Amino acid sequence: MKKSRIFKYILGALIVSSTLSCKDFLDREPTSYSSSGFYKSEGAVEDGVSGIYATLNINLAFNLPFNIMLDHWTGLAFERAENTTIGAGGALNPDNTSVAQWWNANFSTISRANAVLVGSEPYLDKLEGRSKQYLAEARVLRAFAYCNLLTAFGKVPLFQKPVTTEEYDVARTNEHVIVDFLLTDMDACLNDLPWLADSRGRVDRAVAYGIKARLALLAGSLNYNNKGTDYYKIAAEAAKQVIGQRQLAANFEDLFNKAGQQKADVRNESLFEIIYSDKGIKKTHMIGFGQVSRNYGQTGRHPSQLLADTYECKDGLRIDESPQYDPKKPWANRDPRFSYTLWMHKDTVEGNTNGTETGRVKMILDVYQPTTKIYNFNTQTWNVGVNADINSGAAWTSFANAGVGYMWKKYSNEKIESIGAQSCNSIVMRYAEILLTYAEAKIELNELDNTVYEAINKVRNRSKMPNVSADRIGNQEKMRQLVRRERKVELALEGIHFSDMRRWKIGDLENAGPSYGYPLPTRAANGTIIEEGYDIATSDMIPNFKKSARHDLNDIANYDTYKSKLKVRDQNRFWDNKFYLFPVPQRELDLAPALGQNEGY
Known part of the structure; x- marks a missing residue:
């Protein structure tokens, strides 16, 4: 991409991010993007499509990429304040600002895409160069936005052209109609895209097939128009087209920090990314800052015990089945992705507060004690210092208090740049998802063959986990359990479970x-700790995954038999099945009553 294009892309992203929360999406269309006669040249089309990419800079929390936030609206994680997470305690309502922002942001993408696609129609025969590629990108980005909306809201209006305020007041379109349109629309442009985009962050043919697979997997799982089987076939075939075209990175951890993302194998696995930069007009995020210890960050989002307990032991068995699991040392003998994704008590964590040698941080996490060991890089010694996670005015927000003993290591294990101004890219789609989508679709079709086992084995073997076990071969239910487990432990914090929870109907x-x-x-009477919790954990403190067949299938742990011995939060959390869909934002209903509201709101 030329320097001028990069400048326009970044500038557009900054403009969109600064205005996104305060305007209705119908008001966001710049005149230049919808004016008649604008898209007469390749350069104009490229500029217009760059404007679509700019709309993907969606911050659902302060300077936080949207996909990071999505999984915090599921049982895999939660926000800092108790009982306020969407779906946990009633925060999900038509006036919720995050809900409105997600609706508006995705329709902004659709609006921009429609303007470019319709605006270029009179000149299609004359457009040269990469114009067709850019227009294909617009179609894929439109499909991506609609996939997000279908997942969150169900029926939404299907717009294929720029709309006026009057035209917006229409009833919502049935989900299968939207999916069928998008699948056909992308099929028509697949060959206009290269298999690997020459500019990182642009969609290519692999991404197009990936979005197609996501849409079809959603439609198949929810059995839109009673065509579940047909959609699963489409999902499997779309994912199959990508298999072999891309590869997994050698090292899982490299995917989520700046140094690792410079490697060619990481670029190959990372199909679709939100691009950040520490050059020129800087564009950075603060993922790590909101995830790490209070000793050097501002913890605001926490992984759950449900996620932590989903990781198998190294023998490939769930923790309630493996002799390798020890409640006193739950971190030991686990799937390496446990320690790649999560930090917990007694882990050595590293970070950087300003991107220089003086900003380096190295310390021992402690969930119990008011002091901990902190490394002095000048003297190269370990010293005892105040543990801000326990002994500070803001300790209430820490992984020990607002959390349940875990922190996100993904995107936080950053040694060379500031966790408060990170420029590592945020991954929206990667090859591992393609492999697991292929496997899931084939499993749901009960087409259990070697290609299914090979797809899952590739993902597991990358992290040194054993192949699919013999007792699962040919068993649809056991394979369904395994692929769901793999999607959770492999893709946590990447926004994928936001859809998976809805598709699998496991919100309750x-x-x-x-x-x-x-x-x-x-504790002693004065509050002093006599014995730390992990030291006194007993052998029977192993969660029950078999409270019901659904719990077992979806690896959902239950702690009822020893819950009085555990840290607890969200005492008033509840689930209502209406939460499977977000409410249509009240502002949108006020503007367009014909939209109607989702049931229960």
Whole structure:
């Protein structure tokens, strides 16, 4: 991409991010993008499509990429304040600002795409160069936005051209009609895209097939128009087209920090990314800052015990089945993705507060004690210092208090740039998802063959986990369990489970009650800790995954038999099945009553 194009892309992103929350999406269309006669040249089309990419800079929390936030609206994670997470305690309502922002942001993408596609129609025969490629990108980005909306809201209006305020007041379109249109629309432009985009961050043919697979997997799981089988076939075939065209990175951890993302194998796996930069007009995010210890960050989002307990032991068995699991040392002998994704008590964490040598941080996490060990890089010694996660005015927000004993290591294990101004890219889609989507679609079709096992094995083997076990071969239910487990442990914090929870209808299992966590310590009358929780954990403190067949299938842990011994939060959390769909924002209903509201709101 030329320097001038990069400048326009970044500038557009900054403009969109600064205005996104305060305007209705119908008001966001710049005149230049919808004016008659604008898209007469390749350069104009490229500029218009760059404007579509700019709309993807959606911050659902302060300077936080949208996909990072989505999984915090599921049982895999939660926000800092108790009982306020969407779906946990009633925060989900038509006036919720995050809900409105998600609706508006995706329709902004659709609006921009429609303006470019319709505006260029009179000149299609004359457009040269990469014009067709750019227009294909516009179609894929439109499909991506509609996939997000279908997942969150169900029926939404299907717009294929720029709309006026009057035209916006229409009834919503049935989901299968939208999906069928998008699948056909993308089929028509696939050959106009290269298999690997020459500019990182642009969609290519692999991404197009990936979005097609996502849409079809959603439609198949929810059986739109009673065509579930047909959609699963489309999902499997779309994912199959990508298999072999891209490869997994050698090292899982490289995917989520700046140094690792410079490697060619990471670029190959990362199909679709939100691009950030520390050059020129800087564009940065603060993922790590909102995830790490209070000793050097501002913890605001926390992984759940439900996620932590989903990771198998190294023998490939779930923790309630493996002799390798020890409640005193739950971090030991686990799937390496456990320690790649999560930090917990007694882990050595590293970070950087300003992107220089003086900003380096290295310390021991402690969920119990008011002091901990902190490394001095000048003297190269470990010293005892105040543990801000326990002993500070803001300790209430920490992984020990607002959380349940875990922090996100993904995107936080950053040694060379500031966790408050990160420029590593945020991954929206990667090859591992393609492999697991292929496997899931084939499993739902009960087409269990070697290609299914090979797809899952590739993902597991990358992290040194064993192949699909013999007892699962040919068993649809056991394979369904495994692929769902893999999607959680492989793709956590990447926004994928936001859809998976809805597709699998497990919102009640994940969100119907309190969140439990680390073992509580024994304290003296003055509050001093006598015995730390992990030291006094007993062998029977292993969660029950078999409370019901659904719990077992979806690896949902239950802690009822020893919950009094555990850290607890979200005491008032509840689930209502209406939460499977977000409400249509009240502002949109006020502007367009014909939209109608989702049931229950």
